[in-house]
Amino acid sequence: MSQHGQGTGRRTFLGRMLLAGGAAALGAGGLGTLARLARAGDRPEADERFYVFAYFSGGWDVLLGLDPRDPAVFDADSMDATRIQPGYELQRARDLALVRPSPDAAAEMVFGPYIGGLAAHWERLAVVRGMSMDTLTHEVGRRRFLTGRPPSGLLARGASGSAWLAAQFPDGALMPNLSVGVESFNPDLPVEVSAVRVSNAADLVALLRRADPTLDPALDPLVAMRLADDAACARAYGSPTLRAAESSRLRLRAVLEADVQALFNFGASTPEMQALRARYGFTTDLRSPEAQAALAAQAISSGVSRVVTLQATGGLDTHFDDWQTEHGPRQQRGFDAIAKLATHLAELPYKDTGESFLDRTTIVGFSEFMRTPLLNARGGRDHWLTNSCFALGGKIRGNTVIGASSDVGMSPQAVDLATGRVDAGGAVIRPEHILRTLLVDAGLTDDAADLRVPPIPALLRT
Amino acid sequence: MTTRSIARCGLAALFVLVLPACAEGPVPVSLEEHGFGDERPVEVGGEPWRERRRMDIAQVDASLRRVTGGIGWDIGTTNQFVRFDDSLGVPDYVSSTSEDRAVSLIFLKFLDDAARNVCRRVADREGGDAPIGTFAPVDVDAEGPAPADVDAALAALLLNFHGRRVAPTSPALTPWRTLYTRASAEVAASVADPDRPDLPPRRAWETVCVALVDHPDFYTY
Numbered sequence: 001m002s003q004h005g006q007g008t009g010r011r012t013f014l015g016r017m018l019l020a021g022g023a024a025a026l027g028a029g030g031l032g033t034l035a036r037l038a039r040a041g042d043r044p045e046a047d048e049r050f051y052v053f054a055y056f057s058g059g060w061d062v063l064l065g066l067d068p069r070d071p072a073v074f075d076a077d078s079m080d081a082t083r084i085q086p087g088y089e090l091q092r093a094r095d096l097a098l099v100r101p102s103p104d105a106a107a108e109m110v111f112g113p114y115i116g117g118l119a120a121h122w123e124r125l126a127v128v129r130g131m132s133m134d135t136l137t138h139e140v141g142r143r144r145f146l147t148g149r150p151p152s153g154l155l156a157r158g159a160s161g162s163a164w165l166a167a168q169f170p171d172g173a174l175m176p177n178l179s180v181g182v183e184s185f186n187p188d189l190p191v192e193v194s195a196v197r198v199s200n201a202a203d204l205v206a207l208l209r210r211a212d213p214t215l216d217p218a219l220d221p222l223v224a225m226r227l228a229d230d231a232a233c234a235r236a237y238g239s240p241t242l243r244a245a246e247s248s249r250l251r252l253r254a255v256l257e258a259d260v261q262a263l264f265n266f267g268a269s270t271p272e273m274q275a276l277r278a279r280y281g282f283t284t285d286l287r288s289p290e291a292q293a294a295l296a297a298q299a300i301s302s303g304v305s306r307v308v309t310l311q312a313t314g315g316l317d318t319h320f321d322d323w324q325t326e327h328g329p330r331q332q333r334g335f336d337a338i339a340k341l342a343t344h345l346a347e348l349p350y351k352d353t354g355e356s357f358l359d360r361t362t363i364v365g366f367s368e369f370m371r372t373p374l375l376n377a378r379g380g381r382d383h384w385l386t387n388s389c390f391a392l393g394g395k396i397r398g399n400t401v402i403g404a405s406s407d408v409g410m411s412p413q414a415v416d417l418a419t420g421r422v423d424a425g426g427a428v429i430r431p432e433h434i435l436r437t438l439l440v441d442a443g444l445t446d447d448a449a450d451l452r453v454p455p456i457p458a459l460l461r462t
Numbered sequence: 463m464t465t466r467s468i469a470r471c472g473l474a475a476l477f478v479l480v481l482p483a484c485a486e487g488p489v490p491v492s493l494e495e496h497g498f499g500d501e502r503p504v505e506v507g508g509e510p511w512r513e514r515r516r517m518d519i520a521q522v523d524a525s526l527r528r529v530t531g532g533i534g535w536d537i538g539t540t541n542q543f544v545r546f547d548d549s550l551g552v553p554d555y556v557s558s559t560s561e562d563r564a565v566s567l568i569f570l571k572f573l574d575d576a577a578r579n580v581c582r583r584v585a586d587r588e589g590g591d592a593p594i595g596t597f598a599p600v601d602v603d604a605e606g607p608a609p610a611d612v613d614a615a616l617a618a619l620l621l622n623f624h625g626r627r628v629a630p631t632s633p634a635l636t637p638w639r640t641l642y643t644r645a646s647a648e649v650a651a652s653v654a655d656p657d658r659p660d661l662p663p664r665r666a667w668e669t670v671c672v673a674l675v676d677h678p679d680f681y682t683y
Contacts, residue, residue, distance in 0.1 A: 175567075194566065197551065198549045200549075206572075207571050215668070218658070219649075226641045241516065242682070245570070252570050252571055
């Protein structure tokens with residue numbers, strides 16, 4: 001596989017940001033934002049980063065995965081006092097137990113019975129527990145994690161973290177910010193880093209290939225020239241909408257000329273695609289978590305994208321007894337898909353650096369909130385304000401658990417951000433802390449994204 | 463009588479005194495006399511202005527069918543705008559309730575796909591047995607049509623596709639005339655070029671049609 005677009009320079013990108021994307025930037029962030037981004041671009045090549053955001057849709061049950069409790073301690077007798085009900089014995093699979101990935105793992109590195117293959121990556125994995133989401137609403141929780149800012153009502157405020165991260169690496173990736181089945185926002189930054197959002201791999205292929213019927217090759221450029229002529233007139237230049245349209249048109253031309261659709265044509269019978277399907281374990285369902293994980297691997301490792309956001313799994317909003325039968329397996333399917341992605345990236349060398357793509361790629365797994373620690377009267381779990389997330393690969397400090405939910409009601413707890421230990425004098429971790437940490441690691445040391453929180457030093461390797 | 467009672471009585475008396483003045487209607491006030499305001503009308507420019515907005519997908523779909531005389535982006539019986547609605551940002555009212563109307567890369571790609579599909583079928587229909595004029599008042603298979611006929615057809619197309627009323631003699635028509643002329647030259651050249659299939663004249667009008675649909679004046683308002 002070839003590295004796409006590695007030759008385009010930073011100056012080119014920043015020039016494009018100032019010209020084509022100036023409208024959005026000037027509208028919200030202003031020239032100050034562009035200047036900060038330009039400074040962030042002054043980094044050595046050795047600091048290259050890639051990112052995958054894996055969304056577990058519906059609100060996950062962290063007791064089954066990232067933040068478990070020992071059922072021998074948190075049993076029926078103690079439930080009135082602890083307000084925590086692991087409920088493992090109610091699951092369809094009855095032989096469930098907590099998962100401790102290795103005797104060498106940190107003492108806190110224990111997972112619920114549906115952690116799946118993710119536990120095997122414990123050495124590169126950090127888990128953040130006892131976070132506060134400040135909401136019980138799906139859209140609000142999801143959008144807060146995507147943007148690092150509390151929405152205004154249901155409306156997201158500010159650009160997605162994926163857009164901010166893509167803006168830090170102005171290297172000319174074909175589609176710097178790719179989102180599969182997850183919404184994305186960008187009112188602040190140039191249109192170049194807005195997410196290209198598709199619902200599945202098939203739609204991505206449809207985006208990347210020229211559809212039939214095509215115009216004669218001699219006629220096609222005439223259309224492009226007609227559109228370019230009007231885009232250069234004063235009327236178009238004075239309109240942010242028309243400038244964005246021209247910028248998108250030029251990007252589309254570049255995407256089609258790159259002809260990278262074969263990378264994502266998962267239905268093809270080529271040996272490469274057969275091997276990819278076998279590795280991730282999917283056949284025809286191109287919306288599946290496995291197909292999305294494969295898509296992320298292809299986009300990152302081919303240099304097509306800098307940041308990929310995907311929906312690792314769905315159907316987690318189990319208020320009824322489907323919690324007993326469906327929630328755990330669905331959650332595990334997402335963890336397994338991400339584990340396969342991490343394994344794949346770990347096997348792919350990154351240029352001639354001696355490092356793998358996983359060494360350069362940070363994978364963040366999140367959901368909008370956790371489910372209630374007590375079962376409801378219908379045998380399911382409702383929404384709870386607390387949450388967990390995980391980060392894997394890149395410069396993430398592995399074998400690390402940061403924070404903890406309380407042993408009574410699984411409430412958020414303040415954490416010393418330097419040590420990651422629970423500390424009443426510390427700060428309650430929220431999604432913005434995670435995004436700020438990633439942005440600082442990416443070189444954006446000042447708070448250009450206006451997240452208004454410090455990073456979490458304990459989350460990163462020094 | 464307490465101080466508070468005296469104050470209440472005073473307020474009531476004041477109210478009674480003021481009431482007749484209200485009944486007489488508003489008292490005219492001279493702006494100059496009071497020294498505020500500017501009686502001159504505010505100059506707002508020749509035309510009221512607002513930023514253009516992109517149509518939503520349902521509007522694009524309906525508009526395309528309207529300007530083509532009923533031909534939409536359908537393959538078989540499947541409306542492709544519906545097939546790709548998730549990627550095009552159409553809300554599903556489960557995970558999203560508002561439509562993404564950015565002029566995004568993926569919107570332009572699928573709009574261009576739609577344009578090529580629809581314009582090929584429109585041109586072939588016009589060049590077939592359909593009466594002239596459903597798409598434009600011109601014989602799309604005529605070789606070397608009169609310039610006045612081309613200008614009239616282009617003016618009709620701009621009105622139909624972009625809602626712009628442009629006189630056939632207007633300079634605003636020039637770039638579209640240039641597009642048609644160059645496309646016609648390419649079509650004519652294909653006859654003599656053994657490496658290219660022989661393009662019928664209607665392909666020049668098809669090229670104009672694609673450009674009209676891909677143009678922001680079609681999908682923004």
